[in-house]
Amino acid sequence: MSEATVIKPDLQFVNEIIKGGGESLKKCYQCATCSVVCNVTPEGNPFPRKEMVLAQWGQKDKLLASPDVWLCHQCSDCTAYCPRGAKPGEVLNAIRKQSIKHVAMVPFFAKIATDWKLLPVLFAIPMVLFYFLMPYKNIDMVPLNGEGKMAYHLFMPVFPNIDVTFILTAIFAAASAFVGIKRLWNGMKAQAGEMQSSGSLTGDIVSSITTILGHTKFADCNVNRMRQWGHMLLFYAFAGLAIVTTWAIVYLYGNEFLHIPAFGPFHFGESPYPNDDPVKILALISSIAFAAGVVILLLNRIGKAGKAGMGSYFDWIFLTIVIGVGATGMLSWGLRLAEMKIGYWVYYFHLVFIWSLFAYAPYSKFAHLFYRTTAMVFAKYSGRDKK
Template structure:
């Protein structure tokens, strides 16, 4: 039986994709070498060749509902083997960025994060907010925090002021993240209806947490084996910094309610301080080596502004965090307080815009991994186990 398939191609989508990391997309001649080379693809409806075809045809609706984009861990084994230099690994990465933009809420933030002018606006918001809070707190005392000894960051901006800025930012991110991810899951359900082979919801969540923590997929990379270590360092580092930040906040409020606990600045051997320092070093090392490898392999990998903003944001968040401590201990007040100001701005960008920027991976990837288990798509994946 023969038949025709109607394809509605979106050429603007193809052009946008090529501008944002998939510049060599059109070199692909559908040989399927990439699919054979991929260590993670399932046997049924394998990737990434089909994504290359859909992307060349501009089939945006199919791609944004494609769970397989998120089962790819960007190892670039496929890119290494592609005879045409079409860089399928980079195309998969650019498609993930397009998916984040498609589902992000409000979409204007994601669009802004892709342009220089847009990023300027996004960064000006926390710059003004934090500066205004510092002015309000210190106008009446001639900025006494600059000369007070020892250096205490809470003198410039008390924890309550910090929370007044960052808790709404976190709620803003949570609400927007929920809006984006619920639409995304709806799309996945349409393209991959649940099957009897699927796991229960709780088993899917548990299995995904184990996969993420063990980095089981990263270990299968052939061309970039060390990425498993660097990515794990970065992930555990950021988890540790997240726990540290919340522990500091809890200590502050325990103190406020009259409990006998140590507040910041914490002594060097306080457990929370140790966790913070070890996590900062781990996160810094992970980011440094990932960027070093990407720059070294720049012929194979293409980074868009969207990618660089994410990498730069994480890098400066960690570096300014470390330098805050160095300048405080070294009694360099102006350097210490300016670095703390930049640190707060960086954290705001990372947190408040997480669902609309590349940091959105921490929502979209686990959601897709959970749904792949829930729908049964994962049953023939990980064939090398």
């Protein structure tokens, strides 16, 4: 006689998935259409049907240590073709949210980044922080620069106010990401048991990063084809803006500590820089890519809501912060050129949004950058993804 397997469902986990955007979970009747239509799934290891079964049965440990949950690119092909309207793409998204909470270095941050009831706390932290960092609470008192013009560094000094705050934030975010990646990797490894290791972790990392840079997995999606371009524009816009930030630091401290003077088109020294400076041109190109990426993702999300689902709070709060960064950044730039003092407050909110983006990165939807990469490397390293 075969042995019976006793399954202990974690009902609280099931409820958390349902409340976190996976409310259609129980509609699934296991037809496997979703696994057939998913082009992202590794050969021989299909998802997301098995994740739907595991979620219905409350198999928390298995799901939170599953690379497949993170290999999903949320393209929504499965959701569009599911005959029961069980929205497997949205369910996997809700499971990823639980995964982020599970590996979080600071669980409180994961809670405020994923629970709509804590939205006021999410923004109150950076708002209070930057309010205390402002030397002038009355914007009429902010002095003008040597040319008699508005300058944001006079409203909020770059050093120490901005630099120290963001260096500490970056250290916190990096430590959180490192701890999360380590916990996710160890969980996946423990569940995988005996692995047929590829033997080349470095090669698997390089191959995964190459896939990410080319966004080739998104090209496998059918329903949400435009998402590839929106995501790619946003990805490279972030990369461009990261270079701009580093470049501005080099200008500032290169001039202050190494006494490098402005030469040619390079304006070493304090901002604002003229519009023909390469750093300004890169900032403008990145901002346009940023805006275009956001618009494509937004239109795609709204236009495909019937087939792909509207997303959950988890998706929308991330998109709100991203839009907040871009909108306040461009608006504060325009208001400074127009010499309108309200620009100081817009700049204040710009700092609030930027801080939120980075401090919550390993706890919000932004965390997919770390954890999907980890799952892609693990899938290759463990021999699970042989594509």
